[in-house]
Amino acid sequence: MSTLSLPPISALATLPDEEITNILDLLFEPSRELHALSLPAIRAACVPTAPTPLASYDALVDIVRAELLTLQSQVATHSEPSPTQARLVAKSHLLAILGAHPRLGAKKVESAQSAAEQAQLQQTSEQEAAQLAALNAEYESSFPGLRYVVFVNGRSRDVIMQNMRERIERGIYSKEELEAIEAMACIAKDRAAKLLQASV
Numbered sequence: 001m002s003t004l005s006l007p008p009i010s011a012l013a014t015l016p017d018e019e020i021t022n023i024l025d026l027l028f029e030p031s032r033e034l035h036a037l038s039l040p041a042i043r044a045a046c047v048p049t050a051p052t053p054l055a056s057y058d059a060l061v062d063i064v065r066a067e068l069l070t071l072q073s074q075v076a077t078h079s080e081p082s083p084t085q086a087r088l089v090a091k092s093h094l095l096a097i098l099g100a101h102p103r104l105g106a107k108k109v110e111s112a113q114s115a116a117e118q119a120q121l122q123q124t125s126e127q128e129a130a131q132l133a134a135l136n137a138e139y140e141s142s143f144p145g146l147r148y149v150v151f152v153n154g155r156s157r158d159v160i161m162q163n164m165r166e167r168i169e170r171g172i173y174s175k176e177e178l179e180a181i182e183a184m185a186c187i188a189k190d191r192a193a194k195l196l197q198a199s200v
Helices: 009-014 017-027 032-046 057-073 085-098 112-117 126-142 157-170 173-198
Strands: none
Touching (some): 009 032, 017 057, 017 173, 057 085, 057 173, 085 173, 126 157, 157 173
């Protein structure tokens, strides 16, 4: 498999774990925690006796989304006076996965997909870049351990910054976890469609 291509979905059943984790890295962002969470569920969906056979990359993304939502339901919350060790571990795993996405407008972005998705956000004046950096800092101060994740999808910088402001003002940590999971799923489906189209 080349760096920026996807094999046919039917090939996943015979691929080694390393290649499936490479696919996850293309669709999401590199994260060992995401690999550990998702790989068993993907393998289970690839067996011939699976209740719902893995028929598309959208279905694969839906499997990962379901695993993330299950994990999110198990995490420790800020209001718990004494969370169990299991809930604290779940929280650390979820934050590691959500934190794998680069900051919006970051100058250095590791993945080619994120760089392309954020390209229009890089075309800013110094003042606008400073505003975005300040909003990122405020968001991360409001939601410790989280990073703002959104499906940019061609939306302007102003629209994105307004969304960030609204989410900061809403101030509900668990909703931010859920928003990030939904955004990651939308981003992954969009990436899959583009990668598949490019390989035709």
